[in-house]
Amino acid sequence: MRSRSQVLLWGAQRASAAVLAVCVLVHLVTIVYATRNGLSAAEILGRTRDSSLWLAFYLAFVAAVAVHAPIGLRALVSEATGWRGRTLDLCILFTGLLLAAWGVRAVWSVFA
Amino acid sequence: MRNDFRARNHPAYWAFLVHRFSGLLLALFLPLHFWVLGQALQGEAALDDFLRWTEQPSVKFAELLLVVLLAAHMTGGIRLLMLEFLAWRDWQKSLAAAAAGLSLAAGLLFLLNLV
Numbered sequence: 001m002r003s004r005s006q007v008l009l010w011g012a013q014r015a016s017a018a019v020l021a022v023c024v025l026v027h028l029v030t031i032v033y034a035t036r037n038g039l040s041a042a043e044i045l046g047r048t049r050d051s052s053l054w055l056a057f058y059l060a061f062v063a064a065v066a067v068h069a070p071i072g073l074r075a076l077v078s079e080a081t082g083w084r085g086r087t088l089d090l091c092i093l094f095t096g097l098l099l100a101a102w103g104v105r106a107v108w109s110v111f112a
Numbered sequence: 113m114r115n116d117f118r119a120r121n122h123p124a125y126w127a128f129l130v131h132r133f134s135g136l137l138l139a140l141f142l143p144l145h146f147w148v149l150g151q152a153l154q155g156e157a158a159l160d161d162f163l164r165w166t167e168q169p170s171v172k173f174a175e176l177l178l179v180v181l182l183a184a185h186m187t188g189g190i191r192l193l194m195l196e197f198l199a200w201r202d203w204q205k206s207l208a209a210a211a212a213g214l215s216l217a218a219g220l221l222f223l224l225n226l227v
Contacts, residue, residue: 021186024182024183024185024186031222032222036225042160045156069138073136102146105146106146106147106148109151110152
């Protein structure tokens, strides 16, 4: 892969990590808060349904994850197996798109 | 020193391993997490059915591990960002210790809610 693309991937990984640092912190606080009396669908959906703020937050979370996780997996796969090149990059791109689609579906299911 | 385990047995290497391991497991967990949330599309009852299944002790233990892994990946990632973007390289061990401590604290907070 050309060095310019490598720099782009490196930048995308760090930028998404910075967004995720905030998102994961909020997520962890929410997990601890939400599980204090046990989880229920009514409690989860009561918080997220029709809430534009949670919708925006989780969409940003999903977007950052869909960038961050595939780039991390690409490095892991490449180091562990020696697989490199266009086929790996296409597989990683497909993984990112799939994660984004699943994530948006999950966010929409607790919002709508 | 030869490049064997002794050469790698230091906090920065363990921090690297934890970051790799937690990242891989979290990436594998994501599709399952999204699938579970997607149950809400079939109504509140479907999501509640799944949540009842998660009441099993083994699932709760897995959730505890996931919370610790998530916290470890976050704190380890912040450590990496600080090392790369700030000139505080003398703090490597302290950052790794802080990352480990905060991750365990997150797990303990979650555990307190389970018992």
